[in-house]
Amino acid sequence: MEFNLILQNLQRHIELTDEEKEIFCSSLRSKKVKRHQFLGEAGEISRYQNFVNKGCLRSYYVDENGFEHNVQFAIEDWWIGDMASFLTKKPGSLFIEALEDSDVLQLDYPSMEELYVKIPKLERFFRILLQNAFITFEQRIISTISRSAEERYLEFINKYPLFEQRLPQIHIASYLGITPEFLSKIRKKILVDSSKTLK
Amino acid sequence: MEFNLILQNLQRHIELTDEEKEIFCSSLRSKKVKRHQFLGEAGEISRYQNFVNKGCLRSYYVDENGFEHNVQFAIEDWWIGDMASFLTKKPGSLFIEALEDSDVLQLDYPSMEELYVKIPKLERFFRILLQNAFITFEQRIISTISRSAEERYLEFINKYPLFEQRLPQIHIASYLGITPEFLSKIRKKILVDSSKTLK
DNA sequence: CGTCTATTTGAATGTACTCAAAAGCGGTGG
DNA sequence: CCACCGCTTTTGAGTACATTCAAATAGACG
Numbered sequence: 001m002e003f004n005l006i007l008q009n010l011q012r013h014i015e016l017t018d019e020e021k022e023i024f025c026s027s028l029r030s031k032k033v034k035r036h037q038f039l040g041e042a043g044e045i046s047r048y049q050n051f052v053n054k055g056c057l058r059s060y061y062v063d064e065n066g067f068e069h070n071v072q073f074a075i076e077d078w079w080i081g082d083m084a085s086f087l088t089k090k091p092g093s094l095f096i097e098a099l100e101d102s103d104v105l106q107l108d109y110p111s112m113e114e115l116y117v118k119i120p121k122l123e124r125f126f127r128i129l130l131q132n133a134f135i136t137f138e139q140r141i142i143s144t145i146s147r148s149a150e151e152r153y154l155e156f157i158n159k160y161p162l163f164e165q166r167l168p169q170i171h172i173a174s175y176l177g178i179t180p181e182f183l184s185k186i187r188k189k190i191l192v193d194s195s196k197t198l199k
Numbered sequence: 200m201e202f203n204l205i206l207q208n209l210q211r212h213i214e215l216t217d218e219e220k221e222i223f224c225s226s227l228r229s230k231k232v233k234r235h236q237f238l239g240e241a242g243e244i245s246r247y248q249n250f251v252n253k254g255c256l257r258s259y260y261v262d263e264n265g266f267e268h269n270v271q272f273a274i275e276d277w278w279i280g281d282m283a284s285f286l287t288k289k290p291g292s293l294f295i296e297a298l299e300d301s302d303v304l305q306l307d308y309p310s311m312e313e314l315y316v317k318i319p320k321l322e323r324f325f326r327i328l329l330q331n332a333f334i335t336f337e338q339r340i341i342s343t344i345s346r347s348a349e350e351r352y353l354e355f356i357n358k359y360p361l362f363e364q365r366l367p368q369i370h371i372a373s374y375l376g377i378t379p380e381f382l383s384k385i386r387k388k389i390l391v392d393s394s395k396t397l398k
Numbered sequence: 399c400g401t402c403t404a405t406t407t408g409a410a411t412g413t414a415c416t417c418a419a420a421a422g423c424g425g426t427g428g
Numbered sequence: 429c430c431a432c433c434g435c436t437t438t439t440g441a442g443t444a445c446a447t448t449c450a451a452a453t454a455g456a457c458g
């Protein structure tokens with residue numbers, strides 16, 4: 001049922017009683033978004049963290065020249081949102097867009113604070129979520145300042161094989177900070193290189 | 200005295216009673232490091248978060264080819280450490296090195312957990328610290344995937360004017376993910392451009 | 399004062415982007 | 429279910445951005 005996946009997700013870090021599960025799930029709001037619809041826009045204060053039950057979404061930044069730059073992707077069992085805006089309650093800089101028809105469970109800030117009181121363990125869970133997001137970003141910074149585009153692409157498909165199958169290259173390129181044309185050339189080069197190795 | 204700066208730092212986010220200040224300060228360990236000495240190394244589990252009372256430090260990553268890449272700088276009133284390793288208690292990937300003779304106040308993980316119990320407000324403080332670190336990293340990722348080296352350099356000196364005065368260019372270049380030679384050329388170009396504008 | 403490291407400069411090279419055009423593919427409506 | 433339209437991917441040529449290597453100069457530390 002609808003809450004199976006998110007409860008599993010919680011249980012990777014904390015244990016909940018049946019009653020606590022009940023309380024937690026009743027704080028969630030279920031939402032369907034069609035492809036190309038938005039869960040949030042830059043300029044708004046982000047109200048929700050979104051857990052993906054089904055589908056695929058991205059968060060992205062739009063620069064001064066109107067170019068989009070992908071910050072994060074999320075498929076089933078992932079959380080996505082404009083964390084900075086959500087936490088600071090300041091207007092955000094990210095758009096959250098559905099890349100496929102998607103079902104998400106939304107948790108808003110007031111509910112989260114209520115839950116912290118009723119189920120203190122959840123504080124631990126969301127701290128771990130923030131920690132992991134932080135660590136992921138740190139690794140990505142290290143990657144961008146120390147590796148070439150080709151290395152970063154290989155790292156990406158190795159780290160997120162499910163994304164690689166599901167996302168158009170144009171979005172992976174944007175995530176890596178390169179043009180789609182150049183990613184196409186990188187992929188060709190990798191193909192040629194690997195066929196040479198096999199001979 | 201020795202704890203003035205850190206208490207001020209705390210008070211930007213939380214209020215402490217005199218007694219609480221006492222408890223907090225007694226959990227800190229004071230440490231002096233000479234230039235080129237280390238507060239932590241990759242491969243070790245990071246035990247401390249370090250608050251800088253005096254001096255200047257950097258954290259950096261060493262890649263497979265032995266090249267260093269600066270992840271963070273810290274001067275007076277800043278915190279520095281290998282947050283990922285500190286939080287997860289897994290071996291870290293960062294070196295923390297003093298760039299000047301420095302005085303730091305160290306807080307270890309067990310003390311931090313004790314403090315959370317004695318002074319729950321501190322939990323809020325460190326959550327904000329982590330949040331801010333997260334937000335800083337997010338902005339840096341956006342910057343690296345969407346801007347040129349010259350733009351990133353201008354952004355850096357604008358955002359951290361104190362660092363720019365104090366750090367050798369070689370370290371700023373490493374932070375920006377470019378070679379020191381290229382940074383030198385960027386600076387020259389900026390000089391030429393700005394002198395043109397003045398005419 | 400001498401030595402070591404940081405910075406500048408230049409030439410040659412490599413990496414990544416821009417623009418344009420063609421081919422491929424997928425979703426939508428008829 | 430097919431055909432069309434629009435978006436994605438590929439390809440190529442030309443250009444711009446950034447690196448490498450080497451050498452000269454400048455600065456800083458012991």
